[in-house]
Amino acid sequence: MSSNDPSASPTLEHVAKVAGVSRATVSRVINGIRNVDPKIQEVVRAAIAQTGYVPNQAARSLVTRRTNSVALVVSEAEHRTFDDPFLGRIFTDPFFGRVVSGILGVLRPRGVTMALMLAETQEARTQLIGYLKQGHVDGVILISTHAEDPLPRLLTEAGLPAVLSERPFTPLPISYVDAAQAAGAKLAADHLVGRGCRRVATISGPLDMPASRDRLEGFREAMARHGHAYVPSVEGNFTQETGERAMVQLLAEYPDLDGVFVANDLMALGAVLALHDHGRRVPEDVAVIGFDDSNAALACRPPLTTIRQPLEDMAARMADLLLEHIDDPGSPPRSVIFEPTLVVRRSA
Amino acid sequence: MSSNDPSASPTLEHVAKVAGVSRATVSRVINGIRNVDPKIQEVVRAAIAQTGYVPNQAARSLVTRRTNSVALVVSEAEHRTFDDPFLGRIFTDPFFGRVVSGILGVLRPRGVTMALMLAETQEARTQLIGYLKQGHVDGVILISTHAEDPLPRLLTEAGLPAVLSERPFTPLPISYVDAAQAAGAKLAADHLVGRGCRRVATISGPLDMPASRDRLEGFREAMARHGHAYVPSVEGNFTQETGERAMVQLLAEYPDLDGVFVANDLMALGAVLALHDHGRRVPEDVAVIGFDDSNAALACRPPLTTIRQPLEDMAARMADLLLEHIDDPGSPPRSVIFEPTLVVRRSA
DNA sequence: TTGAAAGCGCTAACAC
DNA sequence: GTGTTAGCGCTTTCAA
Numbered sequence: 001m002s003s004n005d006p007s008a009s010p011t012l013e014h015v016a017k018v019a020g021v022s023r024a025t026v027s028r029v030i031n032g033i034r035n036v037d038p039k040i041q042e043v044v045r046a047a048i049a050q051t052g053y054v055p056n057q058a059a060r061s062l063v064t065r066r067t068n069s070v071a072l073v074v075s076e077a078e079h080r081t082f083d084d085p086f087l088g089r090i091f092t093d094p095f096f097g098r099v100v101s102g103i104l105g106v107l108r109p110r111g112v113t114m115a116l117m118l119a120e121t122q123e124a125r126t127q128l129i130g131y132l133k134q135g136h137v138d139g140v141i142l143i144s145t146h147a148e149d150p151l152p153r154l155l156t157e158a159g160l161p162a163v164l165s166e167r168p169f170t171p172l173p174i175s176y177v178d179a180a181q182a183a184g185a186k187l188a189a190d191h192l193v194g195r196g197c198r199r200v201a202t203i204s205g206p207l208d209m210p211a212s213r214d215r216l217e218g219f220r221e222a223m224a225r226h227g228h229a230y231v232p233s234v235e236g237n238f239t240q241e242t243g244e245r246a247m248v249q250l251l252a253e254y255p256d257l258d259g260v261f262v263a264n265d266l267m268a269l270g271a272v273l274a275l276h277d278h279g280r281r282v283p284e285d286v287a288v289i290g291f292d293d294s295n296a297a298l299a300c301r302p303p304l305t306t307i308r309q310p311l312e313d314m315a316a317r318m319a320d321l322l323l324e325h326i327d328d329p330g331s332p333p334r335s336v337i338f339e340p341t342l343v344v345r346r347s348a
Numbered sequence: 349m350s351s352n353d354p355s356a357s358p359t360l361e362h363v364a365k366v367a368g369v370s371r372a373t374v375s376r377v378i379n380g381i382r383n384v385d386p387k388i389q390e391v392v393r394a395a396i397a398q399t400g401y402v403p404n405q406a407a408r409s410l411v412t413r414r415t416n417s418v419a420l421v422v423s424e425a426e427h428r429t430f431d432d433p434f435l436g437r438i439f440t441d442p443f444f445g446r447v448v449s450g451i452l453g454v455l456r457p458r459g460v461t462m463a464l465m466l467a468e469t470q471e472a473r474t475q476l477i478g479y480l481k482q483g484h485v486d487g488v489i490l491i492s493t494h495a496e497d498p499l500p501r502l503l504t505e506a507g508l509p510a511v512l513s514e515r516p517f518t519p520l521p522i523s524y525v526d527a528a529q530a531a532g533a534k535l536a537a538d539h540l541v542g543r544g545c546r547r548v549a550t551i552s553g554p555l556d557m558p559a560s561r562d563r564l565e566g567f568r569e570a571m572a573r574h575g576h577a578y579v580p581s582v583e584g585n586f587t588q589e590t591g592e593r594a595m596v597q598l599l600a601e602y603p604d605l606d607g608v609f610v611a612n613d614l615m616a617l618g619a620v621l622a623l624h625d626h627g628r629r630v631p632e633d634v635a636v637i638g639f640d641d642s643n644a645a646l647a648c649r650p651p652l653t654t655i656r657q658p659l660e661d662m663a664a665r666m667a668d669l670l671l672e673h674i675d676d677p678g679s680p681p682r683s684v685i686f687e688p689t690l691v692v693r694r695s696a
Numbered sequence: 697t698t699g700a701a702a703g704c705g706c707t708a709a710c711a712c
Numbered sequence: 713g714t715g716t717t718a719g720c721g722c723t724t725t726c727a728a
Contacts (some may be wrong), residue, residue, distance in 0.1 A: 024701095028723095059704090059722040062720090063703080104466060114463065114464055133357075134403060136417075240647055301624075370716075371707090383714085384714085404704085406706090410704090699727085701726090707719095709717090711716075712716090
């Protein structure tokens with residue numbers, strides 16, 4: 001009698017009965033398969049509307065082996081715990097919103113949803129892999145913020161379709177999207193030198209991240225080409241606070257600085273604050289260039305000259321690649337590199 | 349032969365065969381149901397380990413009618429489109445990270461995942477409801493940022509377990525968690541008056557949000573009790589930029605202001621910047637109080653005195669309530685109100 | 697072009 | 713305490 005129970009949500013069976021056809025036909029109409037008589041299509045659609053039918057995702061997944069959802073996994077270094085400001089940091093960084101925005105822009109039109117997952121401890125990572133293996137999602141976009149992250153390898157081994165937000169630290173057969181970090185740093189170096197800076201330093205991101213390394217090395221290399229053999233650097237961790245501290249330290253060691261390249265805008269904001277606190281005018285005394293073109297760049301006084309990465313486009317491309325891998329599991333891993341650009345504002 | 353295909357991932361059937369027991373028994377040990385001989389449990393666990401078995405979530409959902417996932421839906425006002433800075437705004441606002449953090453703190457230990465969904469147009473909302481009805485998730489946590497949002501009603505009608513992040517604009521049989529907004533505003537008023545401010549104004553949030561209204565009215569009421577019959581106000585939309593603009597406008601109309609209550613920290617940050625640009629010292633000339641105690645409060649120079657809502661706790665409570673409703677679909681809607689506190693820093 | 701029927705992998709009565 | 717069995721709701725051969 002279950003097919004007559006009005007309290008249960010309608011199934012294909014109900015619709016079929018109402019339309020006077022078989023389940024198979026209704027299924028075909030719903031899945032847009034041709035070879036269905038237009039008249040019957042009409043009838044079926046009417047029946048669907050009448051019954052208020054919506055397909056059951058679990059039943060569908062069981063046979064298609066597709067969930068129509070992907071995971072956005074944010075992975076963070078080992079030593080941090082859940083209570084640390086990690087979450088606040090990542091979600092607060094404008095970076096994250098732009099990434100989500102780019103991803104959702106391609107996922108939503110295709111009816112694919114995004115589950116947000118965190119992996120900030122070893123335990124969480126193991127759990128996560130197990131979870132992903134259960135077939136909860138069709139693929140994974142991984143935002144990994146440190147080098148020794150085992151997740152890229154684990155994902156590869158698990159055979160899950162995946163795309164990284166950065167070139168993996170260790171070469172791996174996995175797709176990734178990245179920006180030409182060194183080229184961006186070169187843009188900054190050229191600009192600083194071009195405006196006449198002679199004593200230049202840099203504040204880098206965490207050096208266990210490939211992106212941070214690339215920016216630092218790219219910057220030094222470009223400065224070297226301009227004849228500056230040595231560029232002092234202090235390491236930060238992408239927060240405003242560490243940017244501030246790093247600047248204070250730099251100022252103590254090199255009081256006559258006249259230019260700083262900071263590896264992201266949030267730290268640059270902190271650096272500008274520190275500079276201000278120490279009586280330096282920006283850009284008159286010290287020119288500052290950030291990285292990202294996040295809204296922190298605009299929030300800063302003066303507004304930051306910065307290096308822009310097309311984050312939304314990059315994220316969208318990640319989603320594209322992932323969808324491709326899901327549709328064609330055999331497709332070889334691909335890499336897509338975006339070019340950063342210089343955005344000139346007032347700080348340099 | 350399918351049960352012998354080594355390329356397919358192992359099923360209960362395989363494990364059962366290896367362990368020399370029935371599917372049901374394996375299922376029992378997996379789901380931790382007692383009444384299973386300890387010895388057999390051992391054997392089964394060994395078989396599970398040996399085969400590398402992981403349960404198929406779709407199959408499980410099909411029979412249990414549970415997905416073990418909930419949706420975090422962020423709903424935004426009608427007129428905004430996907431390309432608008434909406435996403436950047438919401439994800440950039442420190443508010444969001446704290447909420448996610450609180451939710452995940454209770455969800456993850458229970459093995460429940462969180463899908464992130466957006467509803468920023470009427471179309472997206474309709475789609476969303478359809479999607480949710482498919483049984484993709486067990487329940488919904490709704491962060492609604494405007495009053496006329498039809499989602500709370502639609503969710504109620506759809507009979508989906510749901511919890512709102514705010515008292516619904518129109519009374520509805522639905523659970524929600526909120527902060528005592530007016531009480532928070534009163535804290536700000538008392539502090540401003542206490543430090544001697546005589547000409548006080550306020551910058552409110554969007555007035556189509558109950559929380560904004562409550563803060564504004566609560567502030568005015570408290571000021572009235574202190575004898576201040578009229579408090580000028582300008583409406584912002586919670587961004588730094590609108591805070592800045594609102595402050596400029598206030599300054600133009602009331603040049604002798606000596607105190608401002610701003611409905612969130614981000615706008616307060618903008619207000620402080622504007623004050624600074626107009627040669628006013630904070631707090632000497634004008635005292636400023638924010639709301640939220642987000643990290644914008646610390647980023648501000650001077651650091652903001654602000655009203656703190658225990659966002660993480662509130663979010664955690666939302667998750668708790670939702671899980672309760674999922675476990676007991678018949679339980680009546682509940683409301684939980686948290687008390688805000690005053691955090692004194694340097695701006696007031 | 698349509699229908700009948702066989703599962704997808706799992707849980708939960710119900711029997712033993 | 714354990715096994716048998718009947719589905720959950722859907723897609724997809726295979727026949728007709």
